[in-house]
Amino acid sequence: MTGTLVVDLLARLRAVRSRTEALAAPLSAEDCCVQAMPDASPVKWHLGHTTWFFETFVLERFESDYVPVHPAFRVLFNSYYQQVGERHPRPQRGLLTRPPLAEVYQYRASVNARLERLCAAARDWPAPEQAALWSLLELGLHHEQQHQELIVTDIKFLLSCNPLMPVYGPLVGTTACAPAATGRHASSDAAQQLQKRQQQQQQQLQPQQQQQDPDWAGFAGGLQEIGHTGEGFHFDNERPRHRVYLAPFALARRLVTQGEYAAFLAAGGYQDPGLWLAEGWDWLQAGGYSAPLYWQPDAGGWSLFTLQGRQPLQAEDPVLHLSYYEADAYARWAGARLPTEAEWEHGARQAPAGSLYQLHDVAWQWTSSSYAPYPGFQAAAGAVGEYNGKFMVNQYVLRGSSAATPPDHARDTYRNFFPTGARWQYTGVRLARDAAR
Amino acid sequence: MTGTLVVDLLARLRAVRSRTEALAAPLSAEDCCVQAMPDASPVKWHLGHTTWFFETFVLERFESDYVPVHPAFRVLFNSYYQQVGERHPRPQRGLLTRPPLAEVYQYRASVNARLERLCAAARDWPAPEQAALWSLLELGLHHEQQHQELIVTDIKFLLSCNPLMPVYGPLVGTTACAPAATGRHASSDAAQQLQKRQQQQQQQLQPQQQQQDPDWAGFAGGLQEIGHTGEGFHFDNERPRHRVYLAPFALARRLVTQGEYAAFLAAGGYQDPGLWLAEGWDWLQAGGYSAPLYWQPDAGGWSLFTLQGRQPLQAEDPVLHLSYYEADAYARWAGARLPTEAEWEHGARQAPAGSLYQLHDVAWQWTSSSYAPYPGFQAAAGAVGEYNGKFMVNQYVLRGSSAATPPDHARDTYRNFFPTGARWQYTGVRLARDAAR
Amino acid sequence: MTGTLVVDLLARLRAVRSRTEALAAPLSAEDCCVQAMPDASPVKWHLGHTTWFFETFVLERFESDYVPVHPAFRVLFNSYYQQVGERHPRPQRGLLTRPPLAEVYQYRASVNARLERLCAAARDWPAPEQAALWSLLELGLHHEQQHQELIVTDIKFLLSCNPLMPVYGPLVGTTACAPAATGRHASSDAAQQLQKRQQQQQQQLQPQQQQQDPDWAGFAGGLQEIGHTGEGFHFDNERPRHRVYLAPFALARRLVTQGEYAAFLAAGGYQDPGLWLAEGWDWLQAGGYSAPLYWQPDAGGWSLFTLQGRQPLQAEDPVLHLSYYEADAYARWAGARLPTEAEWEHGARQAPAGSLYQLHDVAWQWTSSSYAPYPGFQAAAGAVGEYNGKFMVNQYVLRGSSAATPPDHARDTYRNFFPTGARWQYTGVRLARDAAR
């Protein structure tokens, strides 16, 4: 590892680690402690777990005089790595009022300092060891970025459960509960950034839609390749790059909007079982759902809970927080279908500038592809091998990235995945259809 | 209301209200926010609800210029009063990270100040109105004392779920999680008091056991009266005083000890269905219980989770945290039975000094009496009438009071009640048996 | 046992045993096999279990050359006797398509024959052994009568789940599913008897209501005795007879009618939480109930599923199939309350002819008394001791007897009991109130 590389790495380490803390800055210790549902985790747990990842996979391996920061943290902050040992039960993460938030910040600082020392020392290491360190640090940073997105989605869900309708960002109103009013929550740069990026995404759309077919971009298909290639960072599930055969297809240039989805609702889409997968219809009945997550009927229209409080529906903005079932039903109603992940990736890579919008930074886009290993996939040896492979069943792949995805974290080959009923992520729809053959 | 009475009342108001806050003092905002199970509530919610009780039943009724402190609090802090209106769902009390703890303290201070002003003004009121105010303030204070006990039991349960085994009091060790170590939790007078009272109770036992029958106190029974009489405060469920016929019976002089209960475990008591009620045996199997709550096998013996951390079993101390089923099974194994609530109350009242120990301040004592209205019971009109009456089904009466009961809150006529499976209260057993007839 | 006694006993044995089979006669093997809910049992299982009771507690004990009819039956037909050994799980009784119904009838015949042989042989036994045999045979007959009532209630519930609305009795119409039409179900004397008795009960009411207070019968109370006394058969839970003190009270002369209950529904009784126990209101919401079991809205009124098919509400007939919660809520709405079991028993015994109607043979009458041991109660030794005692928690006592109760099975001291949510029994309400208010 050259000095330059080390400097770069340290700069990224500091940037990523401090962005996580910036995301938590608008939140009180109470906000950070509570778990609103088993699928979500407390922010404090995210802060600890991302640190645990570095401690366990980097410090424990590379520090010659390694001593754990706290022996209990190995269990408390282990998410699902069986090979690391015991894990605190996931649905009980919200019971951990101790360690207090301040101590988790100390934990972060302590591990940060030791990582910096380790990197400094590594300048003198043999190249293979340097590479191993670099690779695990990289993984840890991307891992932390994944949890940054989860912090946003988990805190959004938590705040939505509160009848006081708390706002996360600096746009807070004047109620007694507003963080600004209590003076205990710093103004949130991170929340402002999120908001700004969302606005940019929407503006970007307007000027360019003067194509042949204003709505659809066609692709000839054929024998193509998907999967990650080259040197850059990628998760193991993006490899190996491999061939797939694609029939001609078309992708919608932009995502389905809130206005379009509201039309689906108005047309009785949630009352017609013929539009739904059988399991989706059962899901709908059992949950009593009548709209996407965070939508609420409001004076003849809809309003949406957002990180900036409840806001009226924005007809041109993309619809978010859909389950797979809802995305699939909408597509059927619209006479289209969801794309496969291969269509999405091939389309994204082939699209000339201006032909496909909102590929990234707006909403994760459900594909009809079940999450499965690519041909030839091999999980890494050791606990790190549990990162992705063991989840490859009964989940569906989402492509793109969302307004909550950290900068520098999105890739066209990125494979996000969630179960079909998940709605608290920033999940939307890009339609696809078969091309005239 | 004379000046003296007002002064007394205000003194008690200040004492009770500040004791609640003293109980919360050793806890962080995080500790106070989390709900560990649906039966328990967050400490912050207790702090708010006891204040809501005064605001709703006193200020709203007596202040001529009443304005709510926060319109949402009427719903958020309503426990179960249907006639007051909507209630935030009980299992979701732990999701209320807002209002922050500091704001709930402001709520308390604000209502306290308005109560004081009201009392000052009331000096000039007509007697009936004064009496109505006095009566509701009294009720509010006793209500708050009930929640003081719940604060202790709920926080004990929450802390017990944490693998770090946090301690509540000043006896905290030196781990990273110790409140003292983090400097954010004041030393706890309330916890010290609790501990001291427990110690006193145990010492009190030793010298006096030189009776005829060292273990049992006999009572002739006959046509007797139970229920509250006279002027002092009581809950509506303690009235009317009424006649009951009692066959001759005996009560154990003291509560069942941890050592005795450990002998029951060692004798296979949890493996023999013949000792259990059918429903109790099902409860045991479904829950996989093998000892009282907070007991853990430990180097050939048992250790117990306490508010001062995990401690070895104290053979002479009373066993706590038993369900009705466990209390009943133990009694059957011991060749005895649980007392009825009439036996308990009559026994407590008739007992010459030194004949019955541990009637109060140690453990609530399960009786075999289902919680039911006394003959002639009438619930009060209005929302306050929901206080007790609507819970009179499928619960069992506990008599006495516990180490967690506030001072000046216990009465021989007091009827506590819980469902048969509840274990997180300070619940123990005093045996009874039929006398030779 | 004298010859005469043996003859009497054998006559009763044959009568009771054959009545059970008469109850099953209108049913097909399919009807007899299915379990409609965990609380109910298949008729075939009742046929087997009542036989098992005699085999296990009589033949196994008294036959010197005892050989089991089928070794597996000891487990299959054991209901809940832990001391007898393993039990087939209750919720899986409906999976026992084997042994076939015909084999269970053979089982009955075989055990009947062995019981007759045993009784013949017992003429020469010493008196104590004769008495022991007699006592267990008596118990077995009363046990079988209890299951006769369960056969009626369980089959009624099963048939009510069938959209074809099958009828149980001979009044069957002409649909393809009518038993008569298929020629495979004998005309049902038992069903006719049930119907006739119900009609008699209702007629009996009309002429006699010319009392002082046409609706209420008053009782002075005082120190009284309840519980069984004398020589006749009784279950262990009816003893010991003991003293109770009763304040003056009144009992309604007749049961609440369907018309009265319909008025409660029309007045919004199921929408007003103030009328319900808190647990009752939760039960109502969770179950989505809007009327008693088997009631269905019908052209502006109500129709009821009965064993003779769906029939219009009969305003003068007593309301049946109420849970404790519904009975309690109705009483509160009516400005009354449920009687205690002591009030009911004392009232039933003291009532001059014509002062209280419908004490028996119409509906079991909920009391406000939790099912508990009488003072001095001791369960019998051995497995038979599990008959009653182990269920004495979280159930409420019902007094009287119902249209489904076998002849010669009712007693004023009889203590029936069910959990508060049970509705599939013939359960109704007799109101009570305090006297001199």
Place this chain on the structure above:
Amino acid sequence: MTGTLVVDLLARLRAVRSRTEALAAPLSAEDCCVQAMPDASPVKWHLGHTTWFFETFVLERFESDYVPVHPAFRVLFNSYYQQVGERHPRPQRGLLTRPPLAEVYQYRASVNARLERLCAAARDWPAPEQAALWSLLELGLHHEQQHQELIVTDIKFLLSCNPLMPVYGPLVGTTACAPAATGRHASSDAAQQLQKRQQQQQQQLQPQQQQQDPDWAGFAGGLQEIGHTGEGFHFDNERPRHRVYLAPFALARRLVTQGEYAAFLAAGGYQDPGLWLAEGWDWLQAGGYSAPLYWQPDAGGWSLFTLQGRQPLQAEDPVLHLSYYEADAYARWAGARLPTEAEWEHGARQAPAGSLYQLHDVAWQWTSSSYAPYPGFQAAAGAVGEYNGKFMVNQYVLRGSSAATPPDHARDTYRNFFPTGARWQYTGVRLARDAAR
């Protein structure tokens, strides 16, 4: 439709319809009525539903004077066709003791007769109408064959729940419950056939295994086609035939055996989370499974519940009744993987005689392919379109066919599908692996 075709069709209709009844012949009316779990259906319901399919989709459409056999049957025997209307709830199919079994047989006979009359009349119809009739009759026959397999698997599951271990076939022993002994169950040709076919399958294996690689057959892959082609019957989900790209791969020549699977168990396979998908491990823990369905520890080895009673493990026979999770874990342990459905189909079609055994008639073979529409798939219009398409989520494809599959029902392009936890079908494993890595 020519006379010959009609004759052929009628012959097949009679053969398929009567085979269904032959499968039910060894069963009593009780056996046919009970539903052992929500996933399974009573045999009587299968008998009715397969008839309903013909009545609803053929008679109702083509009979000019159509009158329903029984108006309620349209609801009772509708499985999941929303467009046909209401459906009796699936988990309550076992409550339908009426119509009695005999009436369902009458229903079958009546519909059979009307189908025969319709076919006779159809000789004079225009060709397009004839074709439509033919096509729906074909679908109905294949539909009925699918239910024939379900009859076998559902009854096997039901009988396995009975501690008497009933046998389905003529190999019945001498217990009191043996159908032969009671004289009420005809000797079962169908059961004998099943047994015979299973034996043939196993014998067929022995002689031919003298290949280059005795265990694996290699395939070069490349751009291939899968899906049904040509004129023969197929379900809609087998179309359109389409191109897929396959990397070189190998398939195991035969299925995993019981002996091999027992070795996996002996090696601790059910105790090592590293071998399991995360969801599979959770499934294992929640269900407490320690072996495949129907396996029971037996004197140091295993015995298996079969339709011929409990039998010792047959080491050379293929393992059956595995969930997807178990199949996947075994494959991982064996250093292999599950095939994709495209690999399976291509391999099956390309395999020279003797290179792959047990493709059909032994066990359905789990593939790693999620059940999804083929590119260009369009569900048929109308209710028939609900046949397959709406289930294409969260299920996995099984290929081949099993010992319980009816003759003439298997195809290499056939796509069976079940959720990952299903075990009561005849489900096994054929391993796959990447070639030349």
